[in-house]
Amino acid sequence: MSFTAIKEYANDVLTPFISEETQEFHYGKHHMGYASMLNKLVDGTQYAELTLRQLIRLQDQLPDQKIWNNAAQVFNHDFYWKSLSKAETVPSKELSDAINASFGNMENFKASYIETASTMFGSGWSWLICSENSLSIVNTQNANIPAEKKLLVIDLWEHAYYIDYRNDRRTYIENIVGNCLNWNFASENFA
Ligand SMILES: [Fe+2]
Structure with a gap:
């Protein structure tokens, strides 16, 4: 299993509030960079078999703070892209x-x-x-x-x-x- 950076819409969807260029870098370089670093850090270890949430919950038990930092940044960015929408939405x-x-x-x-x-x-x-x-x-x-x-x-x-x-x-x-x-x-x- 490998960890992935999730954004379920195209890079130009949030313009003009967030530009296509920002998303290209933010998603394509930063967010995907955290996921790829995380995969590198856990490759071949027991942690590669966990879900992202399971990994994050281990926090202090992880052998290397870098694993947690990258896992948390993948989670936070997945959550961030889901938190945004240009379509008008209303609270329940x-x-x-x-x-x-x-x-x-x-x-x-x-x-x-x-x-x-x-x-x-x-x-x-x-x-x-x-x-x-x-x-x-x-x-x-x-x-x-x-x-x-x-x-x-x-x-x-x-x-x-x-x-x-x-x-x-x-x-x-x-x-x-x-x-x-x-x-x-x-x-x-x-x-
Ligand atoms: Fe970010």
């Missing part, structure tokens, strides 16, 4: 209720996501998570993954936005939150 009734209960309304949720993601220092990820039916937004450094139920993620590594937005990370975040969140995926994760 249940998720919509949870958003209203946790943030007041959708506009407040969006403002909160933009603010939290914008405060991230360095490389990492900004997640919408759910714990005991309460939603919140958390940032994680590097490849780290929240333990809670994950609904959506935005990649905040420079390679996610630098071709399109240069140093203007905030506009990248605003465009994703305003136009590209996949509420079908979030609703499935929430259910």
